[in-house]
Amino acid sequence: MSGYLESLLVLLSINVILAYAAFLPMAAGQLNLGVAAFVAIGAYSGAYLSNAYGVHPVPAALAASAIAGGLGWIVAFPILRTRGIYLALATFALNQVVQGTILNLNVVGGASGYPVPAHIGFPVIAAFALIAVMLVFVLFHTRFGISVTAASDDERVADLMGLSVRGLQSAAFTGGAVLAGLAGALYAHHFNYIEVQNYGVLFSIYIVLYVLLGGTQTVYGPILGAAVFTLLPELLRGSAAWRYVIFALLIIAIMSLRPQGVVTGALLRRLLGWRRAAAGAA
Amino acid sequence: MIEQQIVNGIMLGSVYALVAVAFTLAIGVLNFLNFSIPGLFMLGGMVTWYVLKAGFAWPIAALLAIATGGLMSLVVERFTYRLMRKSSHFVPLVTSMAFLILLENIVLVTWGSDLQRVEVPFATVSIRLGHIVVAVPQLIGLALAIAAVACLDVVLKRTRIGRGLRTIAEDPDTATLLGVPVGRIVPVVFLIGGLFTALASFLFSVNYQQASPFMGEEVALKGISAMVLGGMGNIWGAILGGLLIGVIETFSIHWFGARAVDIWVYGLLLTILFVRPTGLLGGTAPGPARM
Numbered sequence: 072m073s074g075y076l077e078s079l080l081v082l083l084s085i086n087v088i089l090a091y092a093a094f095l096p097m098a099a100g101q102l103n104l105g106v107a108a109f110v111a112i113g114a115y116s117g118a119y120l121s122n123a124y125g126v127h128p129v130p131a132a133l134a135a136s137a138i139a140g141g142l143g144w145i146v147a148f149p150i151l152r153t154r155g156i157y158l159a160l161a162t163f164a165l166n167q168v169v170q171g172t173i174l175n176l177n178v179v180g181g182a183s184g185y186p187v188p189a190h191i192g193f194p195v196i197a198a199f200a201l202i203a204v205m206l207v208f209v210l211f212h213t214r215f216g217i218s219v220t221a222a223s224d225d226e227r228v229a230d231l232m233g234l235s236v237r238g239l240q241s242a243a244f245t246g247g248a249v250l251a252g253l254a255g256a257l258y259a260h261h262f263n264y265i266e267v268q269n270y271g272v273l274f275s276i277y278i279v280l281y282v283l284l285g286g287t288q289t290v291y292g293p294i295l296g297a298a299v300f301t302l303l304p305e306l307l308r309g310s311a312a313w314r315y316v317i318f319a320l321l322i323i324a325i326m327s328l329r330p331q332g333v334v335t336g337a338l339l340r341r342l343l344g345w346r347r348a349a350a351g352a353a
Numbered sequence: 354m355i356e357q358q359i360v361n362g363i364m365l366g367s368v369y370a371l372v373a374v375a376f377t378l379a380i381g382v383l384n385f386l387n388f389s390i391p392g393l394f395m396l397g398g399m400v401t402w403y404v405l406k407a408g409f410a411w412p413i414a415a416l417l418a419i420a421t422g423g424l425m426s427l428v429v430e431r432f433t434y435r436l437m438r439k440s441s442h443f444v445p446l447v448t449s450m451a452f453l454i455l456l457e458n459i460v461l462v463t464w465g466s467d468l469q470r471v472e473v474p475f476a477t478v479s480i481r482l483g484h485i486v487v488a489v490p491q492l493i494g495l496a497l498a499i500a501a502v503a504c505l506d507v508v509l510k511r512t513r514i515g516r517g518l519r520t521i522a523e524d525p526d527t528a529t530l531l532g533v534p535v536g537r538i539v540p541v542v543f544l545i546g547g548l549f550t551a552l553a554s555f556l557f558s559v560n561y562q563q564a565s566p567f568m569g570e571e572v573a574l575k576g577i578s579a580m581v582l583g584g585m586g587n588i589w590g591a592i593l594g595g596l597l598i599g600v601i602e603t604f605s606i607h608w609f610g611a612r613a614v615d616i617w618v619y620g621l622l623l624t625i626l627f628v629r630p631t632g633l634l635g636g637t638a639p640g641p642a643r644m
Contacts, residue, residue: 102443149627156386157626159446160581164622167574171615182612273570276388276450283447313462319455323432323448330444 077193081261083301084193084200085254086281090293091207092250093282098211099243100223101151104275105162106251108169111270113139113252114259115179121189121260128189132199132256139252144245151240166272173267184266191260199257203250204294210246211290219243280322286332295334356485358603364491364560366599367498371553372576373583373591374502375546381586382522382542389429389449390550390576391569392456397422397554398564399460402469411475415555422551423544425456430543453569460566468565471558494556501549502592509588514541522586575602578622584632593633 089110096103117135120126126134146165153161179185210216222229222236230236259265277300285296304314325333372394379387397418404414429452433445478489509515517538520528529535550573557572558564565571579598583590598618605617625632 102446153626153630156380156384156446157630159386160577161623161626163577164619164626167615167619168623171613171619174612175616271570272574273454276454280447280450280454313458315454315458316462319451319458322451323455326444326448326451327432 079301079305081193081196083298084196085258085261086297086301087200087294088203088250088254088257089278090282090285090297091203092247092254093278094287094290094293095207095243095247095250097279097282097287098216098223099219099240100226101162101240101244102155102159102279103162103244103247104159104272104279105166105169106247106278107270107272107274108162108166109139109143109248109251110255110258110274111169111173111267112142113255114265114270115173115176115185115255115267116252117256118185118187118259118265119179122185122187128191128260129195131189132191132253132260135256136249136253139255140245140249143248143252144241147241147244151237151244163272163275166270166275170267170270173270182268184264185259187259187263187265189260190263191257193261196257196261199253203253208290215239215242216290280318283332284322284325286334288331288335289339291339292332292334296332358607359600360485360487362600362603363596364488364495364599365602366579366596367491367495368553368557368560368572368595369575369579369598370592370595371498371501371549371556372573373579373595374505374588375549375553376576376580377583377586377588377591378505378542378546378549380580381588382518383434383539385434385449386446387429387433387449387546388446389426389433389452389456390546391573392453393422393425393429393547393550393569394554394557394573395460395564395566395569396425396456397551398471398558398568399464399469399566401555401558402471402564403464405472406469411473411559418555419548419551422554423547426543426547426550427540429547430540434539434543457566457569464566466566468563471562471564473559473562488560491560494560497552497556499592501552502588505545505549505588514538518542575618578618580632581622581625581630582632584634587632587634590632590634 089106092109093103093106113132113135116138117128117131120131120134121128150158150161150165173179174182211219218229218234219239219242221232222234222239226236229239255270281296281300282293283296284299285294286292300318303318372390375390375393376387379385379390400418400421401414404417405411429449432452433448473490475490479486480489480492481487507515509518517528517533517535518541520531520533521535521538525535553573554568557568575598576595579594580591581594582597583592583594598621601617601621602614605614609617
């Protein structure tokens with residue numbers, strides 16, 4: 072496989088994991104603008120483990136994912152006390168605070184970036200992405216998926232039906248942090264260099280936007296969003312900035328014409344219905 | 354030394370205050386967190402730089418920057434609030450984020466990513482009060498900021514448009530029933546927000562003699578902290594919050610270095626959201642269920 076194709080597929084795999092990192096809290100009705108904070112935590116803790124302690128990169132990535140998840144679980148307590156716009160603001164502030172803190176940690180290079188010599192190749196990253204996607208799929212075909220959707224549709228009714236709304240919200244937030252941390256550690260070990268300046272709130276916004284581009288109603292939307300976002304620039308092959316211009320225009324157009332995102336439950340049912348009708352005719 | 358830091362902080366804070374007014378107006382009246390504001394701020398700063406570089410006088414630069422901000426804000430209105438009424442509440446927020454990305458990248462493509470030095474055509478005069486030095490342009494900026502908010506206060510309290518705005522803030526549906534022309538009054542919120550933001554960016558780029566495609570994220574996002582600190586939806590709170598954030602920033606630079614600023618400014622935002630989400634002056638904060 073050529074180096075170009077490989078790094079493209081690596082980015083696609085990592086973006087798919089990131090998309091689900093943003094999708095999980097969003098499915099529970101939380102607009103998390105702090106995804107990049109957990110990506111940074113995963114990237115830096117994974118890199119630190121393999122640099123300072125010589126941990127093999129794959130267990131280091133898993134540990135980094137667990138660290139990001141643990142921190143996510145802890146901050147979920149105060150953050151989930153807030154709702155709606157306040158939650159978006161709190162996660163936004165969290166992102167800035169985490170980024171500022173890492174910027175001042177000289178042990179991981181501070182503002183000058185952090186090289187990571189240990190390497191994780193494409194097959195491992197692709198396997199991780201596949202496992203992550205399958206986990207989320209399975210999760211959303213069990214009781215958990217239905218409960219999370221119910222809790223975000225109507226918290227009070229879900230509560231009355233005996234669901235632990237706070238537990239579900241906390242699980243979704245933590246799950247997002249686990250995936251974000253994993254994606255961060257994989258990125259750090261594949262590209263061998265991380266810079267905290269890249270994990271700002273704008274990065275969080277990009278992740279959230281490509282999930283919304285695909286649609287948040289079904290588990291299939293985020294894959295489409297991540298794929299479009301990764302592959303579109305390759306089709307354009309212009310300057311890096313132009314692709315973001317086009318991406319932003321695309322988002323504005325889609326939100327104006329199809330505010331639920333491209334892939335929705337109704338669309339899937341219609342497509343599947345057509346397929347069944349065609350089979351019946353044949 | 355301490356007094357000088359406070360004065361510097363207040364001068365910087367007047368920029369945050371103006372941005373915070375734009376944020377607070379959108380939240381207070383429309384219940385809408387307008388993420389395009391940092392983009393408008395950056396646009397105003399870059400237009401100021403470009404027009405001054407092209408050799409025009411500074412009043413022309415100010416006028417063009419402010420006009421650009423106002424017009425762009427009206428474009429944002431077409432694609433955000435117009436659609437808000439018939440779709441999920443987070444859609445306008447998302448579209449406004451897309452506008453931030455759009456504006457930033459259009460400027461990147463057009464003018465590159467360098468930090469530009471703004472050539473200010475007037476000499477920087479400063480006055481001395483004891484051992485405190487105050488730059489006159491900054492003092493004028495602060496006065497302009499307070500005057501602009503005082504005007505806005507009068508408009509909101511005394512005029513027909515202001516009454517309409519306050520009715521919409523209470524309940525858009527009832528406002529429609531009462532015959533308030535919601536569709537014509539809402540653009541006013543965006544226009545005022547755009548003008549305030551662009552005024553802030555003109556003052557910032559002239560006083561600190563710099564502009565860059567990233568100045569929106571670096572400077573104007575702090576307006577959100579200022580807004581929450583003062584109390585969401587409260588315009589005098591936005592002024593108080595802005596000035597306080599400016600002072601906090603200069604002191605954290607003084608004590609902990611420039612790299613620690615974000616920890617203090619946004620750490621404070623996080624703390625307020627957890628402890629006292631209505632802010633210092635108690636904003637007319639919107640209902641938590643809506644995005």
